[in-house]
Amino acid sequence: MEVLALVGPSNTLISPNADVEETINFYVEGTDPGTGKVKAYLVGTPGLVKWLVLPDSPVRGLFEQDGRAFAVAGSSFFELFADQSATFYGTVAEDDNLATFASNGSAGHQLAITSGGVFYIFDLIANTLTAVTIGIEPVTMVEFMDGYFLVNKTDSRTFAFSALEDGTSWDPLDVDERSEASDNIVAMIRSHREIWLLGSQTSEVWYDQGDALNPFAPIQGVFIEQGCVAAFTAQRIDNSIMWAGINTDGSGVIWKANGYTPQRVSDHSVELGMQTYGFAGARAWVYQDDGHLFYVLLLPYAPWAFCYDVSNGTWTKRASWDATHCVWIPPRAQCHIYAFGKHLVGDRSNGAIYEQSITIYTEEVVSA
């Protein structure tokens, strides 16, 4: 009797004869620090159950802070409640991008939203949604740091910052341009107390230098020869960030920042998949279950999502099964929050929000 190497990640290479290992809807869990019967084994990925269906679609963004949860579905903005209900608070502009959120919490009682190139402030006390003109529209992403909301202008090198703790006040002079390289900002993401400006070829990192008039400046000596191929692949994870890269040499590598140095975390199998299916509309979301920190990369034209487990460095795949045509199809979720003690994920094509749990072994799928 021989022991077969049953457990492992996906590793379908360009030559099937070299390796055709595939792991779909399982993830790898090691048995250490104990002395397990095996060093690692495969665990079934979480299932889904319908939590709420919103009257607009798709679910383009979810956000939670301090017990309040919000969603943008289609062109509608909702607050979500633990009893699986929602309140509609207004309409937002809609495009194919995800909505992004940031809040100044109890300092300003504001939730900032970007959607469809427009910036909005939701007053967390009055529960009113207002479109705010920044002056650099259209915008892509919003972040919050040190009391400022920061918003980047789409397809430009520009980003703006708000008045302290007030996302309704934007001085036309409070606009910065990245200057260390000439490529446009694709994604803007805060990590710790620094703003990463991921460009279309290179990236730089800015910090709050404490100057009230000109608070943000690039960190001297930090310049990254790697850009971001798809804005919404950039995610905070594991006290760092991950994103799908691109530079003058090529694209289609998933990078994770190690300090200010990007480290390649994708493997040839994943990179082959990304190059095959392309990055149009690519987006990623992150969640943690049982100590596994997952980066789930959804490529709309791929039949599965590529899923990186930070805890053990393995890539596996997530997919739904089309029993009619006997093919894998992309999984439902395109965004995530941890709210009300649950993992909630938003459907990529309709208004459904699902609860995701490893104690659910089926997948309830909503069709509009």
Place this chain on the structure above:
Amino acid sequence: MAVPTNTDATTATDVGTTLPVTITQQVDDSGTTYTVWYKYTAQSGDVVIGLFPFGDLTTYQPLTHVYTGPDTAPVLYPASSPIIGVNLPIQIPVTAGTTYYIRISSSTGNVSPANLSLLIQRAESLAAPAGSFFINDDTADFPLALLSSVDGSVLQFRSPFPNGESGEVLPVTGQLLIEDQVNNNLVLYGPDLSVITTIDVSSVLLDHAISSDQVDTFYVGASGDTNATVYTFSNTGVVGGTTWTLPSATVVAIAPNLAETKLYVTGQAGTLDSTIKTWNLLTNSFDADFAAAMSGHAAPHDIIVLGDNSVVVAYTKATATKDLTVVRYDAAGSVLNTHSYGSGIDGIANRLTHAIDDPNSFWLWIHTSNGVGLGASSTFKNIKASDFSEIASFSAQSFEDGVSQDVPKVTPTAYFGHSISCPFLVLRVDVVAPGPTGTIIVTKTTPGLSGITTTFPFGASGGLSPSSFSLTSGTSQTFTATVGSGYGIAETPPTGWTVTYTVSNGSDVNNLTVAEGETVTVTAANTVTHTSRTDPVRRLRQTAHLSDEQVWLFFSKFQLDCETGVGLNNGQGSDPQVMLSWSSDGGHTWSPEQWMSAGKQGEYTRRVIWRRLGRSRDRVWRIVVSDPVAWRLLTAYIDVAKGTS
């Protein structure tokens, strides 16, 4: 004597539910005459309630106001025209379940003795036979009165009914088109007074001028800044394709001739011109005037065209004498008959309408007092066209804003009456008496979703009015429905929404039943349209290549080490299956699946083994599972023998 205890709304004396009732109270004490309060909660079937507070007229004259709650801050009722009367019958429209507060004060200060008598009674609800009069009220919130064409008594009140100055009935089919001057709509009724449709004309200003071809088409005049426009509507409410623009900002009365080639028109803005003009409907221009102005007379409110194409007009002189003259012209404008009804005529509302059974007679409605006020009453005359002889004539007391225009009386007699208003029409079919009623409330909810601004359109059938309406989440529509069944509520859900109905009394939403005094709540709950299905999660693991110098490998056994005994109690997953297949060509093609149980619930020692698995020079194994159980795959063991080639 004693100080009254019912001196504000919170201490108002409840008159109970049995009507009629007469209450007496001495309201003065030690030189002070007190204001006292009573209250009445309207019962099912109540449409109009009559109040007659009276004193001796020489010392104590009670002044009456009506309010609605709350009793801590009562509000004058109706809001549009609060009812105030001194020693006069008052009639108020009421809604079942609402409490009305009656405040009675002394209009003559502190007098003694001050002995109040208060009579409260419910208006009759009698069938109105064909030929009865239809007199609407232009005061918001006041109901329609159907009057006997024998003696002018009120047969029944109808509420709610749009408040308006004008209307028309088609003599053959009986549809009525009524002006709703509050909402600037036109409401089309069937001959039984059921709503057919509401026509939104909010873009124009209705001019109180509605007429018809007396067959199937209504003519409606509307004002403009410099021109007036005449529209047509079919007897189903469809707007006609042709409109006419008249070079006059307003029209007071219009009427087409029977051939519909010309329109008789009165009215010039800001003038007392009583000229009858002729608008040529074919050339879209004025022809020569039909009849010259009658000197000193106002533009007549009504022009009626009789069956012989003759035209009848009632002229009222715009002076204090209010002389009334009725003239009948032939189609060419020559006078056929004329009759003067003398002076002392109210100039506001002398109106004409057709008779039901005689195309060559008509009804004339006259106010025979010196203007609106004490002593005002109405006279109704049925006049034969050929010689202006009177076929019938009678009088009836009229009300304005709910207060009788009779002279104050000491005798405690309450009665009901029509308003000094318009339109004045004749019913073409019998209208049954409203029976006891219940209430249907349609409530819109979006369970789990609040703040939704979507508008949900509804239709109401079975005679409910309005027949169409819209609700947003959290709002409701209330109907008063005659006791019975056959009422229906149907929403047309907007795209993306699905509706489900809950009816409080369990009746079918398409055949609602309502009992007397019952409130039936129809909850129309909308959820986002979707279907959901629960799929098993298919899971796959495909191993690395197993080969050894590409010689034959003979596989006699494959044993999967996985979490066993995790089957469910029943259904799919009660005997979870593992599907094994393999590729002997490097992962290009695959064998058929071979299924093996991973153990039912509690079969923890189950071994998952496949045997006789063939030979390969390169073998890739594939494990697929989909049963809804907790899958954990640990490893696999194989029995393999290496060949020699």
